[in-house]
Amino acid sequence: MTAAIEIQGVSKRFRLYHEKYTTLKERVLHAGHVPYEEFKALDSVTADIPSGQTVGILGRNGSGKSTLLKCIAGILQPTTGQVVVRGQVAAMLELGAGFQPELSGRDNVYLNGSLLGFSRKEIDRKFDEIVAFAELEAFIDNQVKYYSSGMYVRLGFAVAVSVEPDILLVDEVLAVGDERFQEKCMDRVRRFQEEGRTIVVVSHSPEMMRQICDQILVLDHGKLLTQAPPGEAIRTFRETLIDAGLLAPDTGEAAPATEAPVPPPRRRIEITGATVEHPGMGERPYLKTGEALTLRIDYRVHEATPGAVFSIAVLNVMDSIVFASRSAQLGEGVDLGPGAGSVTFVFDGVPLLDGAFKINLDVRDGSGTVLDLAEPAATFEVMNPTRATGVVALPMRVEVEAPSEGYLSAGRA
Amino acid sequence: MSTLSEAEATSAGDLAAEQEPAVVRALPGRREPAARVVAARVSLRVRLVELWRARELFVFLVRKDLKVRYKGSVLGIAWSLLNPAVMLLVYDIVFTRFLKAGFPDFALYLFSGLIVWNMFQTALTGSSSVIVANAGIVKKVSFPREILALSQVGTATMFFFFQAVVLVIFLAGFQLAPVWHLLPMLAFALLDLIVFSAALAVFLSAVTVYLRDVEHLILVLLLAWQWGIPMIYSWNQVSAGDHHWIGDLFLIDPLVPIVLTFQRVLYGLRTYTPAPNVVATVTSNYPITFLLELLVAVLVVSIVLFLIAMTIFGRLEGNFAEEL
Numbered sequence: 058m059t060a061a062i063e064i065q066g067v068s069k070r071f072r073l074y075h076e077k078y079t080t081l082k083e084r085v086l087h088a089g090h091v092p093y094e095e096f097k098a099l100d101s102v103t104a105d106i107p108s109g110q111t112v113g114i115l116g117r118n119g120s121g122k123s124t125l126l127k128c129i130a131g132i133l134q135p136t137t138g139q140v141v142v143r144g145q146v147a148a149m150l151e152l153g154a155g156f157q158p159e160l161s162g163r164d165n166v167y168l169n170g171s172l173l174g175f176s177r178k179e180i181d182r183k184f185d186e187i188v189a190f191a192e193l194e195a196f197i198d199n200q201v202k203y204y205s206s207g208m209y210v211r212l213g214f215a216v217a218v219s220v221e222p223d224i225l226l227v228d229e230v231l232a233v234g235d236e237r238f239q240e241k242c243m244d245r246v247r248r249f250q251e252e253g254r255t256i257v258v259v260s261h262s263p264e265m266m267r268q269i270c271d272q273i274l275v276l277d278h279g280k281l282l283t284q285a286p287p288g289e290a291i292r293t294f295r296e297t298l299i300d301a302g303l304l305a306p307d308t309g310e311a312a313p314a315t316e317a318p319v320p321p322p323r324r325r326i327e328i329t330g331a332t333v334e335h336p337g338m339g340e341r342p343y344l345k346t347g348e349a350l351t352l353r354i355d356y357r358v359h360e361a362t363p364g365a366v367f368s369i370a371v372l373n374v375m376d377s378i379v380f381a382s383r384s385a386q387l388g389e390g391v392d393l394g395p396g397a398g399s400v401t402f403v404f405d406g407v408p409l410l411d412g413a414f415k416i417n418l419d420v421r422d423g424s425g426t427v428l429d430l431a432e433p434a435a436t437f438e439v440m441n442p443t444r445a446t447g448v449v450a451l452p453m454r455v456e457v458e459a460p461s462e463g464y465l466s467a468g469r470a
Numbered sequence: 471m472s473t474l475s476e477a478e479a480t481s482a483g484d485l486a487a488e489q490e491p492a493v494v495r496a497l498p499g500r501r502e503p504a505a506r507v508v509a510a511r512v513s514l515r516v517r518l519v520e521l522w523r524a525r526e527l528f529v530f531l532v533r534k535d536l537k538v539r540y541k542g543s544v545l546g547i548a549w550s551l552l553n554p555a556v557m558l559l560v561y562d563i564v565f566t567r568f569l570k571a572g573f574p575d576f577a578l579y580l581f582s583g584l585i586v587w588n589m590f591q592t593a594l595t596g597s598s599s600v601i602v603a604n605a606g607i608v609k610k611v612s613f614p615r616e617i618l619a620l621s622q623v624g625t626a627t628m629f630f631f632f633q634a635v636v637l638v639i640f641l642a643g644f645q646l647a648p649v650w651h652l653l654p655m656l657a658f659a660l661l662d663l664i665v666f667s668a669a670l671a672v673f674l675s676a677v678t679v680y681l682r683d684v685e686h687l688i689l690v691l692l693l694a695w696q697w698g699i700p701m702i703y704s705w706n707q708v709s710a711g712d713h714h715w716i717g718d719l720f721l722i723d724p725l726v727p728i729v730l731t732f733q734r735v736l737y738g739l740r741t742y743t744p745a746p747n748v749v750a751t752v753t754s755n756y757p758i759t760f761l762l763e764l765l766v767a768v769l770v771v772s773i774v775l776f777l778i779a780m781t782i783f784g785r786l787e788g789n790f791a792e793e794l
Contacts, residue, residue, distance in 0.1 A: 080683040135509060141506070150610045151606075157538055
């Protein structure tokens with residue numbers, strides 16, 4: 058498999074000036090002592106983008122994802138390193154960039170197509186298709202300055218995708234137009250994929266990427282963290298969010314709550330620890346959707362307590378309860394005598410799709426008085442290796458009953 | 471304590487299987503595409519090749535420029551001719567009536583030089599601001615940016631031809647004839663003019679991104695430059711008699727041989743009497759071979775300047791997107 062795009066040790070430094078001097082006079086006056094800070098937008102990024110794949114670039118704001126896309130497009134030149142691009146590229150960084158308001162839609166299609174690097178012949182051949190895709194048949198000879206913003210963007214998109222580049226670079230522009238036009242855009246992207254063209258998408262919507270990407274590059278602070286299939290990459294991306302404090306207010310590692318304020322002065326039962334176990338614990342810090350999870354709670358009973366009940370709650374990053382239950386629902390409360398013990402919750406399969414989760418737990422006596430609690434007692438992460446999006450993996454089968462007649466004629470009747 | 475449900479547990483394994491491997495298909499009927507390299511330093515040769523590949527874009531940009539400039543004006547292209555026409559009229563009146571320069575057919579002499587100068591001036595004033603003016607596409611679309619500067623030269627060349635049409639009408643109207651057998655020299659001189667303008671245009675367009683006031687500075691420089699070219703005064707006034715060296719000095723300016731050629735071909739060796747009993751040609755009476763040598767020298771210098779300008783442009787281009 059050949060690489061359509063080879064990113065070879067690409068770094069890009071920007072100078073951030075506190076005050077920018079752009080005239081000769083100012084440059085002379087302030088020669089030699091213009092204060093600036095250097096900012097590394099990209100830091101030796103090396104990656105291959107295989108031909109025919111759809112690859113996403115994911116990262117927080119300021120992580121360098123758009124800079125990398127611009128380097129691939131050739132709009133920015135890397136400070137060091139190089140990008141080798143094989144094939145004709147169409148970059149959709151801004152739809153309708155370079156449209157001349159004074160010119161007609163027709164003239165702009167040619168000018169814009171030509172700017173994107175397509176020959177006059179190609180545009181001639183595709184012209185009708187472009188106009189039809191943009192749904193501007195009636196207005197194509199009007200000046201673009203009389204177009205609505207929707208028409209403007211539709212025409213820009215139509216030009217970029219109709220001329221069939223080998224490599225399509227997209228920067229969060231798929232969300233244009235009304236819902237129906239968006240659907241058309243997605244259809245076009247899928248057709249591109251089927252035709253074996255290479256697509257590079259920049260977005261900060263992990264869910265959109267999960268649906269269309271084969272691989273995702275995750276950038277943080279200009280560094281390439283990983284190049285992986287969507288599930289793993291999105292998990293890595295989430296970690297960068299957590300590191301930046303943008304997600305999950307508490308990420309304390311499975312520490313028993315030492316300063317629980319609620320319980321009465323003398324704890325009759327004390328939670329001394331909580332541990333989470335799942336398959337593959339050694340090599341990865343997360344479980345995959347559907348894998349088993351075991352939560353073990355260690356406790357010490359200081360005073361015999363009849364009918365003790367352990368409750369657990371699983372919370373997502375938004376602190377909403379995803380699941381809550383208590384040991385009593387699964388049987389009766391247990392009478393506990395003094396000493397140390399443990400209680401284990403076993404989930405045979407965790408059907409959660411994706412995210413970081415916390416487990417809160419408490420222990421109460423038979424009357425419902427909280428004896429001790431731990432919030433959070435433990436955390437775990439789920440990586441979703443599938444294309445499904447949402448919250449839970451509902452068990453599903455698909456059955457299609459097709460009519461015996463050709464559905465096309467039936468469907469269009 | 472047992473599990474909550476058994477049904478939920480089964481789902482994930484199936485889901486994992488859903489992820490299909492990426493299928494790579496060759497695009498039918500497509501040749502192996504050429505690799506393009508994006509790096510801080512791209513060789514001049516590669517950049518010239520990319521420039522050549524974008525020649526259709528050049529045509530579209532020139533066409534756009536002409537369309538946009540005169541869209542919505544009734545007179546259209548005529549506006550571009552009005553300015554030189556008025557200038558011609560004013561100079562003709564001032565120099566033949568008031569200053570009594572005594573050049574025969576002064577308007578033709580003036581026009582033969584002005585047509586060159588107008589092209590040069592239009593190209594330079596247009597290109598000095600062209601990158602800044604097109605910041606929108608420079609920041610969002612990838613194409614050889616030199617094309618923007620060159621398209622301004624292209625537009626200026628189109629104006630040159632519009633004015634040439636006026637010149638032909640003028641010649642026919644006043645029953646004046648150029649030196650027919652020298653006419654092909656005009657093509658050579660025009661080539662020089664285009665390459666020289668292109669060199670300066672490419673250079674200026676890049677520099678203006680960093681030094682915005684160059685756009686205004688260039689207007690001042692052009693004003694001074696214009697008077698350093700023998701278009702209104704005669705070549706004889708520059709280099710007659712003892713001060714021959716001043717004429718040689720003038721020839722350093724690549725525009726001068728071009729203007730002299732145009733005058734020689736269109737105006738010819740008309741004479742006037744600068745002083746009693748002295749007869750001199752208005753334009754230079756250099757031998758044609760010498761003029762040709764000068765044109766060759768200008769072409770060589772212009773090509774070298776163009777390559778230098780392309781190199782400088784390449785160095786400066788890397789930060790365009792940030793500077794704009």
